[in-house]
Amino acid sequence: MSQYLLIDQPAALPEALACLEPATQVALDTEFMRERTYYAGLCLVQLAVGPTVLVVDPLQVEDLSALLALLAAASREKVLHAARQDLEVLFPLTGAPLAPVFDTQVAAALLGLPAQVGYGDLVNRVLGVALEKGHARTDWSLRPLKAAQLTYAADDVRYLTPLRDELAARLDAAGRLHWLVEEMRGFEDPSLYRTEPELAWRRLKGLERLTPLQHATARALARWREERAMRRNLPRGWILPDDAIRELARDRPRSAAGLGQVASVPGGALAKLGDEMLEVIASAAPEAIDERGPPEDRPTPEQSATLKRLQQTLVTLAAQLEISAEVLATRRDLAAMMRGDRDVAPLSGWRREVVGEPLLRALGEA
Numbered sequence: 001m002s003q004y005l006l007i008d009q010p011a012a013l014p015e016a017l018a019c020l021e022p023a024t025q026v027a028l029d030t031e032f033m034r035e036r037t038y039y040a041g042l043c044l045v046q047l048a049v050g051p052t053v054l055v056v057d058p059l060q061v062e063d064l065s066a067l068l069a070l071l072a073a074a075s076r077e078k079v080l081h082a083a084r085q086d087l088e089v090l091f092p093l094t095g096a097p098l099a100p101v102f103d104t105q106v107a108a109a110l111l112g113l114p115a116q117v118g119y120g121d122l123v124n125r126v127l128g129v130a131l132e133k134g135h136a137r138t139d140w141s142l143r144p145l146k147a148a149q150l151t152y153a154a155d156d157v158r159y160l161t162p163l164r165d166e167l168a169a170r171l172d173a174a175g176r177l178h179w180l181v182e183e184m185r186g187f188e189d190p191s192l193y194r195t196e197p198e199l200a201w202r203r204l205k206g207l208e209r210l211t212p213l214q215h216a217t218a219r220a221l222a223r224w225r226e227e228r229a230m231r232r233n234l235p236r237g238w239i240l241p242d243d244a245i246r247e248l249a250r251d252r253p254r255s256a257a258g259l260g261q262v263a264s265v266p267g268g269a270l271a272k273l274g275d276e277m278l279e280v281i282a283s284a285a286p287e288a289i290d291e292r293g294p295p296e297d298r299p300t301p302e303q304s305a306t307l308k309r310l311q312q313t314l315v316t317l318a319a320q321l322e323i324s325a326e327v328l329a330t331r332r333d334l335a336a337m338m339r340g341d342r343d344v345a346p347l348s349g350w351r352r353e354v355v356g357e358p359l360l361r362a363l364g365e366a
Helices: 012-018 065-072 083-094 104-110 119-127 147-158 160-173 177-188 197-203 212-232 242-251 256-260 267-283 301-321 331-338 349-362
Strands: 005-007 025-033 041-049 052-056 077-080 101-103
Touching (some): 005 012, 012 052, 012 065, 025 065, 025 083, 025 147, 041 083, 041 160, 065 083, 083 101, 083 177, 101 104, 101 177, 104 177, 119 160, 147 160, 177 349, 212 267, 242 267, 256 267, 301 331, 301 349, 331 349
Parallel strands (some): 005 052, 077 101
Antiparallel strands (some): 025 041, 041 052
16 A cells, blocks of 8 residues: 555546545645745645545645535544644635644643644654654645655654544543543634734734833734735735834834834835835824733732732642643733733633632632
8 A cells, every 4th residue: 555645636636535535534734835925825735534645736736625525524523733724724715614623732732741742743752653854844835746755744644543542532531531622612713714914913022011102003013014915925024024013113213214223124125115114103093002902011019929929820730730831821811810801711611610710719819
């Protein structure tokens, strides 16, 4: 039996998919490129059911409707590792999030493995199989692909189902399988895969100490950059780097000469987009900020003490559960709780009993 079946002829796809049709579970992975574009370009789709591994080349097989129909079936579980990116890449083609999903990375994290454990590492840890490395940086858009590259791609799905079964068994034994079920429902939210330019500012770091007007400026520039990147299908960093947005928001230059004083603005952007940037900066207003921004001022000593108490509680709970603290709650969650926000992840679903109630007790509320 071949290690995999390469589908690079349109006529071969229906027959190959017919072999997978009875399956209630399919392992799935994609290879894509987005280094030079805003939108990811789908380059390969890998599928596995039992020993059958298909590597579909969408650059040669343009009509993927039969493949998408197979994946869209709600009766068929899709098994992926670090599913978010693959689901996002497929979303424009499927039109709706794939479901149900089993994410082996999330499952591993709920068992206490590193929250961002890689696929090869996880296969080695759980199944004792050492996978070949060396093709992670492959340009998957180039043709023809070498046999070693295709084997690497096929291996990305070959072990997913046995990995899924072992992780599910361990979660069940630990009484945590329902945790995963809840986590997987989150992937069914279409908003995860839609780009909202007005929310692009949330990707930026280092805005905590900006004034309301400066924060509004960063927000306006981020939206402008996102819209332009989408329109031109270019990486957002090619339009304007994050550092430049922060510095422009802080300095708020009013002229071309002022723009030229901002070192992080590339010369090309200054020449081609300077007028647009000045217009965006001038139009920014604090009232554009919604209830979720800008970040709160530096915490008071009392708030800092409360936050430290919450962090200590979280670390203790994580140690008891033998799980990474970041899986239970983030620092942002704790800061929000400290400020009185109760619409946070630790206070919903399985996390509420496991970590939310103890955190509330640490706040003196339960």
